[in-house]
Structures are given as structure tokens and as C-alpha cells.
Amino acid sequence: MEELFLSRNFKIENGHTLPVYESGGGYQRLKKALNMDSATIIDEVKKSNLRGRGGAGFPTGVKWGFMPKESELPKYLTVNADEGEPGTFKDRYIMELDPHLLIEGCIITAWTLGLRYGYIYVRGELQFAIRRLEAAIKEAYAKGYLGQKIQGKDFDFDLYVHPSGGAYICGEETGMIEGLEGKPGQPRMKPPFPAVVGAFNAPTLVNNVETIAAIPWIIERGGEWWASMGIEKNGGPKLYGLSGHIKKPGVYEAPSGVSVRELLEDYGGGMLDGSDLKGYIPGGSSCRVMLPDTLDALMGFESMREAGSSLGTGCITFMDHTTCMVRIAGRLAHFYHHESCGQCTPCREGSGWATKVLDQIENGNGRMEDLDLLLDICDNIEGNTICALGDSISIPVRSYVELFTQEFEDHIRRKGCPFPAWSLRSSASTRAEAVAGAE
Ligand SMILES: Cc1cc2nc3c(=O)[nH]c(=O)nc-3n(C[C@H](O)[C@H](O)[C@H](O)COP(=O)(O)O)c2cc1C
DSSP, X not given: OOSOSTTTTTTSTTTTSHHHHHHTTTTHHHHHHTTSOHHHHHHHHHHTTOBOTTTTOOBHHHHHHTSOSOOSSOOEEEEEEOOOSTTOOSHHHHHHHOHHHHHHHHHHHHHHHTOOEEEEEEXXXXXXXXXXXXXXXXXXXXXXXXXXXXXXXXXXXXXXXXXXXXXXXXXXXXXXXXXXXXXXXXXXXXXXXXXXXXXXXXXXXXXXXXXXXXXXXXHHHOHHHHHHSSBTTBOSEEEEEEEESBSSOEEEEEETTOBHHHIIIIISOSBOTTOOEEEEESSSTTSOOBOGGGTTOBSSHHHHHHTTSOOTTSOEEEEETTOOHHHHHHHXXXXXXXXXXXXXXXXXXXXXXXXXXXXXHHTTOOOTHHXXXXXXXXXXXXXXXXXXXXXXXXXXXXXXXXXXXXXXHHHHHHTSOOSOSOOTTOOHHHHHHHHHHHO
16 A cells, blocks of 8 residues: 555654654644534544444444433543454554554544543553553643643543553453453443443443544545445455564555455565465454465455455464464463453353363364364354353364364374474474474
């Protein structure tokens, strides 16, 4: 992409500071929005085809339309910056390198929907992002972009940074709201949805960092322009975090609907020398794993579903032929089991069973009937939990068993793992040995 929007300031010196942000047109979009009415802004967001960048892909304009106009309690904005999904690492770049883009998006959102207070709920480990955001918020207050009577309008909005306790479940929107209220991050039953009963029992908008960071651009150039940089129903540029066995891992901005192949070859530089692609996870580890024959799939919510997986957060992990898929499935199961909040029996117990069975197969104690057992465990978790964390275990585990059945059977027959003892994030030399060992 020739012109950058979400990552424009990433490589500019001091791009995170207010003077540099303003010199590139920053906060002019807020001034423009303050002269627009709520219905017009919501309409632009609807026209933009902006879809939630937190993974579920809900149309942002439609979600905004659910917020009640009137409320006896002050309405809240909660920006989901928990970013705990393995393989996903895009929001932290916005917070660290262009915090004012997010802050300007928050203020425009608050103006549009009459929100009185905003919380950016940041994954606790991201201390650098937290410091950058706090400094930027201070600058914005000093310039009258935050606080009371913003830019002389009858509009008050206060924005805070709230570090999370570092649990993955606190990224689930109602788990986040519970965490914000000082309680353990255990998701709530829905309905009621946060737009009706959210933080502190008040109407609450929940949006991902990247979603909110898109808003200033939609205000500047219009919803149709944003939609034009994408495919049907999926508008605008997006940040794609590329990782795994590729030459140039990192965060890249590209249009919605770019193909996986383009991301791998043109942005990620292709697979590492000596590596053949074995599979990839398209949008965070809770998505179904995909095979190399789907590389021409387009990165959109519908297109990825048609190709057999989901777009999720759009952060892709590429895995080469040295990767043991049983070990990957087991490691993911361990993660989700550890992160299960424990409220729902299928998730709490099922994740533990799946972990044990996968460990047994990997360690050479598996039985052929374990493959059906794993699928049965997945059946019992899927759709039977309060939140989608349960599905985050069953969906990927099922996909590894279904797409790499032969590999699971090999482990069982050989009574052990045929792959070298090597991890996805190994050093170059260990990796070179692993590649050699697998050949
Ligand atoms: C277990 C779990 C963890 C999640 N973690 C995050 C997260 O870290 N960041 C995020 O934006 N959304 C996360 N989500 C999705 C949120 O529940 C919610 O859909 C999203 O924040 C809505 O914002 P959006 O519409 O802008 O995408 C998670 C969902 C689940 C089930």
C-alpha cells in the first residue's frame, strides 16, 4: 500500500508526541467531527464497512447504533486493549507508536455517542504502551482535547488507562467489564449486552484499539473512501501481524481482502530459507489451522470462512515442515486450559482433558481411539459455554486432528514424536538443526 493510515506514524521520529501528531493533521478530524451530528457520523461509520478488529468482526456502525441515546447513568467507552490471543500483536503498536490516533478516535466516538467516560483497558504486561498512553492523555488534556467543555463545545469526556491483571479472559468484553469494576474477569451471560448493561450497570460501548484508531480517518475522508480500500462488507486498511517461519516477521498495513499469499510473499518476505509451509493460523490461535492450498484466500471475514477458517484478528502465524502439529495443538490446549476462568464445566474440564490426551499422544502413550475422544471432547465444549473461550479450545484442536490425522496416527503408531525437540520461537541455529533433522 502506497499511503499508510493506521501505521503512518510508526516510523516517524517522535510520532507518538502531540506536536508531531498535530503537524500531520492530528486532531483536525476531531474538530471536523465536532461540527457533525451523531446520526451523520454513525452513517459514515456504517458506510465504511469497518468491522470490529478484536476478532469477531461485528460491523462497527451497527454496534454504535445499538447504544441508547438517553441514559440516566453516564455512558462509557471501553477500549479493548487486552491483546492476549497467542499470535496477535498489532494493537500494542498503535498504543506505543501512535497513541494520539487512538485517543482522537476515542474522543470522536464519545462525542458521537454521548459517552462521558472512557477506559483503555490495556494488557498489564504492556507497560511501555501504558506509559506512552498516559503521557499522550496528559498532553491531550493540556491542549483541551479532553476534560470539560472540549474545544468550547458542551461536551465533557474523561479518558483513563486501566491496566488489566494479565489474564486472557479479561479480553472477552464482559470479562473486561468485570475486571474494570475490580472483580475477577469472569464473563457475564448475554443478554443483556454491554450496550444496555455494561460497566457499572451503564450503557457501554466496547471496541478494539484498531477499530477506534480507524475512526479519525473515516471522519477525514468519509465512509465510502474507507470502504473502497477493501472488499465487500470488509472496509479499509488493516494491520496484519505476521509471525512464524518467515523472513520478515512484523506488523504490516494492507487493505482488507489482501490474500494470504501476498501477505506471506510481498510483506513477510516468504518462508525462511529451507522452509516449506506446512500450515498457518490466520487470525490468532483460536482460529482453525489452514493448509498451504488455501494461500490465495482473501483476508475478509466471509472469504476466510468460505476458505475453512476465520479472519479473527488478522495476525497470521506461518508454520514450516519442522512443526509438530500434535505439539502445537497440545501447547494451545495448555494455554486455553490455563486461561479458562473456570465458570463453565465444559471449558474448565474439557480443556484439561484435551490437554492430557494431547500430551499423551505427543509423549508416546496415545491410543488410536484418542482421536475420536478428542473430537468428542470438542463436541462437548463447543457452544456450551458462557463465552467464546470454550470455542477457542475446541475449534483449533478439532482442526489439527482433522487436517493432520496422519501425523497424529504416526505419533501413536511410533509411540512418540517424530519431530525434533524444537519450539516455534527457537534461535536460528536450533532451527537450522531442526530443519536438517526433519529432512
Ligand atoms: C476469550 C476472549 C478473549 C478476547 N480478547 C480480546 C482482546 O484481547 N482484544 C479485543 O479487542 N477483543 C478481544 N475479544 C473479543 C471481545 O470480546 C469483543 O468482541 C471485542 O473487543 C469487540 O470490539 P470490536 O467490535 O471493535 O472488535 C476476546 C474474546 C474472547 C472470547
